[in-house]
Amino acid sequence: METTLRGVGVSHGVAIGEVRHMGTAVLEPPAKSIPAEEAGREQGRARQAVEAVAADLIARGNLAGGEAQHVLEAQAMMAQDPELMSDVDRRIAVGSTAERAVYDAFAAYRALLANAGEYLAGRVADLDDVRNRIVARLLGVPMPGVPDSDEPYVLIARDLAPADTALLDPTLVLGFVTEEGGPTSHSAILARALGVPAVVALPGAGELAEGTVVAVDGSTGEIFVDPSDEKRAELESAAAAPDGGRGAGPRPGRPPRRRPQPAAPPHPGARRR
Template structure:
C-alpha cells in the first residue's frame, strides 16, 4: 500500500479501478500538402465550425459554470486572429492538420506569456486544437476513456469540455497530477459534486486497472487497499448520504453559534437551485455577466431588471452584491482596455470604477432601485480595495446613492492589515480568499505552474483572515468569506475560528460544510484555527487542523 497526496475537493470518498486519460494525438508532420490551399482552407473551416458547435452543444447539456467555460472555448476556436494565423500557414502550402497545430501552438505560447486569465486559457486552446485535428483526421475527439465499467479517472488535467460532461454513473472519482483548488477542474468538480483530488504528485505512475481509494477529505490516493479499508469507505459514503438527506437547517456550530451559509452566484437564474440546497442568502453576486457580453456598459434600466430578479428570489434574506470587478482577467473595452504589463496589479476593481465613475454611479443607482422594489436585505461591496481612503470613498458614494449597507472586499494584504481602521468606516468586510492567497504568496491564481502556492491553508493567509476577523470583532462588524476556501469543510471551521461570521460557497458545497460545522463548537473552531496558525506551511496547517479536529484517521498500511 502506498499513499499519494494532493488537494482534496470536498469531503467525498470513493474506491475503484483506475482508467487513465489517453495521451494527446501525435503532432502532425510538417510536410507539403497534396491539396490546394483553398481545399485545405475549406477542410479547416468545416472542422473548426464542427468543433465549436460541439462545444456549444456540450455546454447547453451541462449548464451552469460549465456552459460558460465551453462557450468561451467555442469562441476561442473561431477567433479571427487565430483564423488569420491558420490561413497564413495554409497559404504557404502546409497541410490543414499542421497549420492548425502550428498556429494554435503559436497562439497558445502568446497567451501563456501573458499570464493571468489569458495564460490559464492556453490549456483550453490545446484542447480545442486536439479536437480540430481529430476531426480533420476522422478520429474520435480526445477525452475521457470508457473501459465499460465504473472507474477512477486519472489525468494530467481535464479540459472543461471533458469535465462538463463526465458520466457520473461511470466516473467514481477524479485524480489529476496538475491544477490547484481554484483551477477549472476543481471548480467544476465541486459544482458537480465529483469526488476529486487535484495536484497529486506521482499519480501519473498509477496503472490502468489498479484499485485505489480516493479520499478527498484527507487529500489522499491510497493504492492496494484492504477489504477492511474498502468497507470503511462504504460506511463513510453511507454516512454522507444520510447527512445529505437530513432536513436542511440553518448553518450553525454544535453549541448553537449561528454561521449563516450563503452562496456565490454569477447570474440570477441560479437562485432557485441555491435556495433548494439550503442557501440562506447570497454572499457574493458577481455582476460581471451584465457587462462582459456588452460593447458598452448596460444602462440603469437593464441593470435594475437583473438585480430585481435576483433580490426577488431571496426575499427576506441577505444578498451581497459585488460592484463591477473588471480588469486583470476581465478587461472591458469601455472601462479599462489599455495594455498593462501586469494587469493583476493594475487598474482593476474599484480602481477602474473610480477612473470611470459614471459607470459606478449607474450601477449603484440600479442596485438602489432594485432594493426599493423588493424585500431582500441588500448589501453592496467594492472589489480590489487596498486603502482606508478607498474604503471611505466607496462607502460615501454608495450611501449617497441610497445603499444602506456598504462594505469592502478584503483581497489585498494591505486591507487585512488595516482591518481595524477599515471596519471603523465600512459596514462589513468580505474576504475573497482566492485573490488574498494570490497576492499574499505572489502566485497567479490562474497559472498552473504555481498552483502549489495557491493554497488558502497557508498560515500567512490565515493570519490575514484573523487580522480581518479581529477588526470586525473590535467594531462589531460582520466579516464574511466568499472565496473557494469556504467550500472546504474543515477550512470553513478554521475560518469561523479566525473570526468569520458567514461563509459563502458554491451551492453544492453547502451540505458538507453544514454537517461539518455541526460537529464543532466555537471553542473547538478557535482551537483548531490556532493549531493551523501555528504551522509553517499549508500542508502542515492542514494536517494540524485535521489532528486538532480529531477527524477519522487516515488509512495506513
C-alpha cells in the first residue's frame, strides 16, 4: 500500500527506484585503559591514521574537482587540526587507546558545533565522517561508504558526508534520502551540484527496508513508499513539465522489481572558549 513520508527537499527532481542503505557507520570504540608506557605508540598510531585519512580526502577532492574539492580539502584540515590532535594526545597520555581518544576528542568538538547555530550544525556530518574514517582505520574495519550495486537505486543514510556525496555516480544513485542534515549541509550543496534529487531530515528513513521501491520528490520533500502506477505517472509528468518546479526530469533508472504488498567550520582550528 502506498505510504507518504515527508522530509525537507534540498535538490530538485524526481527519482524512483529501490532502496539501498549506506554502509554501517563505525561503532563506538570500547573504553579501556592502556599502560603509561604504551602512550607514545598509541599517539603514533593516531597520527598515522589522521595523515592517511587526510591524504585520502585530498585525493578524493582532486578526483571530484569543483566545489567538492574545496569541501574535501576543508575536511582534511579538520582531520589534521592541531588543537584536536593535542586533545587526542592528552587523552592518550591519561590512558585512552588511540581510537577511543579520537572518538572522544571529536565528540567534544561535535557538541560545540551542534549547539552553535544552524550553519555550523550543518558541519557536524563533515566532522563525524572524519572521525569515522580515522576510527575505522585504527580499528582495521571497512570505511563507511555507499553500497556496491549493479542496478540504479535510491540511497538511504543517517547522513551523507561530503567524501561520499562528491563521488556519487548519478547513473547508479538516482537520488538520496537522509534522516539528518539540512539545506545548508555540504551533502545538500553537493547534491544540487550533481543534479541528484535529495530529501533530508526525514525521521525514520533508516527503517525503510532494503529493496523497497520509493519515489523521491526533491522539490516537495515527499517520499512515496511503494508508489502506485498512477502516482509514478503523476510524478514523472510533473517533473518533465518545463514549469514543473523540479529542475531535473524524472530519474527512474531501470524498472524496479514489483514487491509483494505487506499484510498489514568556523574551521575546527579556531580557538574554542
